Amino acid sequence: xxxxxxxxxxxxxxxxxxxxxxxxxxxxxxxxxxxxxxxxxxxxxxxxxxxxxxxxxxxxxxxxxxxxxxxxxxxxxxxxxxxxxxxxxxxxxxxxxxxxxxxxxxxxxxxxxxxxxxxxxxxxxxxxxxxxxxxxxxx
Numbered sequence: 001x002x003x004x005x006x007x008x009x010x011x012x013x014x015x016x017x018x019x020x021x022x023x024x025x026x027x028x029x030x031x032x033x034x035x036x037x038x039x040x041x042x043x044x045x046x047x048x049x050x051x052x053x054x055x056x057x058x059x060x061x062x063x064x065x066x067x068x069x070x071x072x073x074x075x076x077x078x079x080x081x082x083x084x085x086x087x088x089x090x091x092x093x094x095x096x097x098x099x100x101x102x103x104x105x106x107x108x109x110x111x112x113x114x115x116x117x118x119x120x121x122x123x124x125x126x127x128x129x130x131x132x133x134x135x136x137x138x139x
Contacts, residue, residue: 036138
């Protein structure tokens with residue numbers, strides 16, 4: 001059993017979904033494992049990770065529209081607004097999504113479905129560099 005770790009950094013330019021699939025696939029392929037498990041973990045509280053469709057970009061637009069309606073910026077419900085009106089909504093969005101993903105490695109590659117991609121979901125409007133820890137274990 002072998003283990004590998006790496007951190008990728010994504011320069012998010014504001015609220016949206018960023019496709020990280022190519023970076024992750026490249027790194028996994030460099031490790032040359034036949035079978036294993038990849039864990040992705042984002043080291044932030046106002047951004048998250050998703051597996052979603054990467055074929056039709058309208059899916060990403062609709063995801064953002066849904067979250068804008070579900071958790072609007074500046075909602076008077078929130079007390080925590082230290083960093084602006086998108087501060088607490090970003091934390092709620094993170095709580096509703098995921099901070100880690102597990103993807104099997106089968107026959108030397110990630111076992112993603114035909115239309116699946118890996119995304120960083122940035123929940124803040126301001127630019128930020130996000131760190132995602134990748135941990136791969138297997139043979």
